[in-house]
Amino acid sequence: MADIGTDHGSLPLWCLENEVVPYAVLSDVNEGPLERARQRMDSSFVAEDRYNLRLGSGLSVLKPGEAQTVVLAGMGGELIASILDEDPDVAETVQRFVFQPRTRAGHLRSWLWEHGWRICAERLAKERGRLCQIFAAEKGPQEPYEYPDIPEGNDPLMIEFLDKKIVNIKLISDNLLHSKNAGDLKKAEALQRKVSALEQRRDGLWKSRHS
Numbered sequence: 001m002a003d004i005g006t007d008h009g010s011l012p013l014w015c016l017e018n019e020v021v022p023y024a025v026l027s028d029v030n031e032g033p034l035e036r037a038r039q040r041m042d043s044s045f046v047a048e049d050r051y052n053l054r055l056g057s058g059l060s061v062l063k064p065g066e067a068q069t070v071v072l073a074g075m076g077g078e079l080i081a082s083i084l085d086e087d088p089d090v091a092e093t094v095q096r097f098v099f100q101p102r103t104r105a106g107h108l109r110s111w112l113w114e115h116g117w118r119i120c121a122e123r124l125a126k127e128r129g130r131l132c133q134i135f136a137a138e139k140g141p142q143e144p145y146e147y148p149d150i151p152e153g154n155d156p157l158m159i160e161f162l163d164k165k166i167v168n169i170k171l172i173s174d175n176l177l178h179s180k181n182a183g184d185l186k187k188a189e190a191l192q193r194k195v196s197a198l199e200q201r202r203d204g205l206w207k208s209r210h211s
């Protein structure tokens with residue numbers, strides 16, 4: 001595996017310690033975070049010949065075909081998409097990407113569909129009270145989701161995720177409804193349709209879990 005933007009190196013360290021992967025590349029564009037990862041790895045019990053630390057931006061630190069799985073976590077969805085754009089020769093040889101976009105997950109999903117990747121797994125996780133989207137992508141076509149920023153599937157945290165989204169979208173559409181601008185009113189209507197679709201999905205999930 002390669003963990004791009006590794007910072008503290010916690011994920012590759014866990015994967016190596018738990019024998020999830022035989023070998024890991026840890027990289028970061030900044031020296032401070034890479035040094036943090038180096039100290040972490042050096043003080044662990046993982047053998048030195050099972051990992052390699054590299055300073056550099058995005059996928060430029062990898063040779064084509066070098067890593068089967070590449071993780072890009074804890075960055076914005078737009079930054080992740082631009083990292084994929086910058087090194088297509090490497091990106092095209094990756095078997096599976098794992099993403100955890102902090103923001104603009106919909107932008108990243110749309111980028112993936114446009115470039116021939118499909119979302120093959122989706123999970124939600126809670127980190128200090130904040131819900132995070134995590135998804136994996138492999139090569140292959142996929143029909144885009146109706147709402148690219150909303151994960152599909154029946155994750156245990158999905159009802160909570162949908163509830164939070166519904167509240168946020170309602171707030172935005174209520175603000176837009178106060179505008180006198182015709183464009184804003186159209187946006188508000190589209191957001192209200194999205195709220196109804198998400199409420200339906202949430203209610204369906206709730207019924208399927210409680211019947």
Ligand SMILES: C[S@@+](CC[C@H](N)C(=O)[O-])C[C@H]1O[C@@H](n2cnc3c(N)ncnc32)[C@H](O)[C@@H]1O
Pocket residue numbers: 004005006007008027028029030033056057058072073074075083100
């Ligand atoms: C918030 S940390 C995320 C750390 C870890 N991946 C996680 O999910 O907990 C983001 C890291 O990405 C690094 N980063 C930002 N842009 C990058 C790029 N273009 N290439 C590699 N690393 C980058 C930053 O230096 C920082 O260490």
